Amino acid sequence: MIPYIEQLMLEKLSGCISAEDDAELLQMMEAHQELKVVYKGLEERLGEPVAQEYLAHLDEDALWEQRKYHFKKRRSNKWLYAAAVFILLVSSSLFYFLHLPVAKPLAAKGIVLQLANGQQIDLSDTTKKGTLKVGTTEIHVSGKSLTYDNGAGGAETVMNVLRVPAGKDYKLVLADGTEVWMNAKSEIRFPMAFNAGKREVTISGEAFFSVKKDPARPFIVHAGEVSVDVLGTTFNINAYGSPRIALASGKVVVKGSNSDKAVALSPGFEATYSQHLFSIATFDERNTLGWMSGKYYFRHATLKEIGAVINRWFDIEVVFENSAAEHLDLTGILTRQDGLNDFLDNLEKTTGIQYEYKNGILRFR
Known part of the structure; x- marks a missing residue:
């Protein structure tokens, strides 16, 4: 990131930004959405418990002596020591978190809830059905859905991630009662509580x-x-x-x-x-x-487009060894309940396209 823009972001995060600089930063973030994404990501990560723990153990005086040369005066900005130290703390944590390994999703191809603190919960684990306590939040888990109650109210606004892998679907009920039905190979970032x-x-x-x-x-x-x-x-x-x-x-x-x-x-x-x-x-x-009831209706869809649905719904890799098959124009229905066998058999009979399914890979020849 350009150091000048990074400094503006750090000033805003610290609450020490001038009105003029704040307006300039907001204008840049509106013009370049990737900057807004970076800023929101920093804001969220610095609110995580692990970040707070890291900041709590920093030596502010030593940090100031090490890094004060990074800051330059711009326009008429007058830096107070306390404000600058706070920004250095944020800057240090920025460096730390940009180099902190991101927690990898669980290896199992199950539905995973990753909490803002990095903890991951496999919602496909039948031993976790029922009610889980995470901080002040009670998470209610069933085989097909998740709801939660935030007993402490609106403080926990950092983002959690719910990942739904190929071959699965899931329902999430958010803190305000909004219902979200997730299709296969999807994810949602959401807070345990919404702000005002x-x-x-x-x-x-x-x-x-x-x-x-x-x-x-x-x-x-x-x-x-x-x-x-x-x-x-x-x-x-x-x-x-x-x-x-x-x-x-x-x-x-x-x-x-x-x-x-x-x-x-x-x-x-x-x-x-x-x-x-x-x-x-x-x-x-x-x-x-139709996907919500496990049915994919297609009209004048290419086999390549249908192959993408097969990949998501059945967790099967689809390979086209016959390039002409990719552009095959098809109309019909694919259902999750009936599986692939009937669909593929009918496809072969009506189009002459041959296929082979082996070791989790579906090949069209």
Whole structure:
């Protein structure tokens, strides 16, 4: 990161930034969304218990003597010793956390909850069904869903991550009562409690949201290069590729990170974000939401597109040894309950495409 921008971020994190510099930093973060992501990441990581423990054992005086030369006066800024020491602490922790190994997901291909402190809980472990106590939070786990109660209220706003692997799906109920259905190969970043101003989560993959209405706290979902602002509504976000937002009920406003335009959606319409532009079209609810009942309806889809669904739903690697097979135009239905055998047999009979499934790899020849 450019040192000048890093210094501005550190000033803002410490609360010592001037109004002029704050406005400049905000302008840069609005123009370059990657800077906003970096800043939010720093803010979240510095709130983690492990970060607080690290900062608690630093020698401020020694740190100041070692690193005070890093700071230069800009404009009319007058650095107070206490403020500068605090920024050095943040800077030191920034260096520390940029080099701290990130906890790797559990090796088992199960549903994993990674808490903000790095602890990982395998939700597929049947011994963990029931109620788990994590700090002041009670987490209620069943075979297909997770809910939680934050007894202490709104302090725990650092982000946790729920990962749903290939071959699985899962339901999460957030602190405000919002329900989130997660498709296979998806994850969501969420807090144990929302703050007073707004409710924010981030997803990758695909999820269906039923948002609890709260006019005082807008609900914001970030997915790749788009964000979705809602109050109370139901909608689907597919972010496996170009983000696609389909509105089932209510009203949402979608925004692109590289676009100054916001698009309001009405029920029955979807917005697809590609090359910094939104395209709006109606959508077939059966096709778009069929995944929630384990059905994938496809119309004029390529076998390559269907192969991506097979990979997610059945945790099978799909390989095309026949390049022509990738572009095969197909219409039909694939169901998780029936498995792949009937689908593949029918595919071979109707198209002549041959396949082989061995050692977890499906090859089309």
